[in-house]
Amino acid sequence: MADRPPRQTVPVDDGGRRSARRVPSTGALLIVVPLVFVAAVFVYPLAQMVWLSFTDFRGGGPTGFWDNYAWFLGNGTQVGILRRTFGVAALVTVACLALGFPYAYLMTLVSPRTRLVMIAFVLLPFWSNLVVRTFAWVVLLRDSGPVPSLLRSVGIDVSLLGTTAGVTIGAAQVLLPFLILPLYAGLSGIDRRLLDAAQSLGARPSTAFARIYLPLAVPGILAGTSVVFILTLGFYFTPALLGSPGNSLVSQQIANQVSELLAFGRGGAMAMVVLVATLVAMGLVALATRRYTRALGAGTPR
Incomplete structure (x- = not known):
């Protein structure tokens, strides 16, 4: 076994006696500092x-341990x-x-x-403020805005601002990049020669795509859709501006309880x-992805 290098020490004056104190290693600091930061924030x-x-029972009612949940x-x-x-989270996920x-x-x-240009278009929304983008949708979706006017010109009279639609x-536009990027990462790892091999054996392109490509794309689809679904559950600003009190989401109700009612x-x-x-949703997606990946490795995707 090779000799290990000696630990770095610094001498300390202790009443005329020389002692040694171990200097904290850089690796320990790299672990401790992020852990302290995560714990604090x-x-x-x-x-x-x-x-x-x-x-805390400032909302009124009984004061039992589980009463806020009840x-x-x-x-x-x-x-x-x-x-x-x-x-709404499911609708946004399907739309994305x-x-x-x-x-x-x-x-x-x-x-x-x-491809580089297409990636730039995906990342372009991140270069503009979310508030600006949401207010732009307010202008586009209001009854006198371009989108309802265009729909009325083809015989569809519908109100969009202040509705779930x-x-x-608005949420799908904001969250679309969070689906495209992980989905592309999954699709780029699929060997397209498998499609060529299937077609050389007599399969039609649509059949090869449905029977070979889509099963291999399922892990990437699950990764992207789970990110969008989870982010939508906590969305506050976009539903607050584009929705209405009659179709509010949980995030708006939490803000109302905390900031207005102090509950x-x-x-x-x-x-x-x-x-x-x-x-629970993340655990189910992880379990489904793991089982499906094992099934693909066994050659029997389901």
């Missing part, structure tokens, strides 16, 4: 929210808002997938230079329910 606020959800899950209006939040999959698939077919459109316990309970639901 994430773990502590989360722990405080959990504690308040069980101990109020939220036993209130028909709040449960309806929770259901609506998951429904319908728009993002063809775009990501096209990125795997074009030349590197064209308007929230879905931190109820707001914490609502946030914890959403957090637990999000963790």
Whole structure:
């Protein structure tokens, strides 16, 4: 075994005696500093929210340990808002997938230079402020705006601003890059020679795409859609501007409980329910992805 280099020490004057003190290694600092930062900005606020959800009862009513959760899950209006939040998240996810999959698939077919341009278009929304983009949708979707006027010109009279449809459109535009990028990462790893081999054996292009390419694309689809779904659950600004009080989401209700009613316990309970639901969704997606990947490795995708 090779000799290890001696540990770095510094001499310390201790009453005329020489002693040695170990200098903290750089590796330990690289671990400790991020852990302290995460604990300060994430773990502590989360722990405080959990504690308040069980101990703060400024919203009124009984003061039992689980009463904030009982109020939220036993209130028909709040449960309806929770259901609506998951429904809007599902709609936004489907809209992003319908728009993002063809775009990501096209990125795997074009030349590197064209692909670079397409990636720049995906990243372009990040270069503009979310507030500006959302207010732009307010102008586009209002009753006198371009989008409703165009729809009325073809015989479709519909209001978009202040509706779930308007929230879905605005949120899908904001979150589309979060689906395209992980989806492209998954699609770019698929060997297109498999499609050529299937067609050389007599399969039609559509059959080869459906039977070979799509099963291989499922892990990338699950990765992208799970990111969009989870982000939509916590969306606040876009639903607040493009929606209305009649179709508010959980994030708006949490803000109302905390900032207006000062009911931190109820707001914490609502946030914890959403957090637990999000963790369950992430766990299910991870489990499905792992099982599907194993099935692909066995040659029997289902």
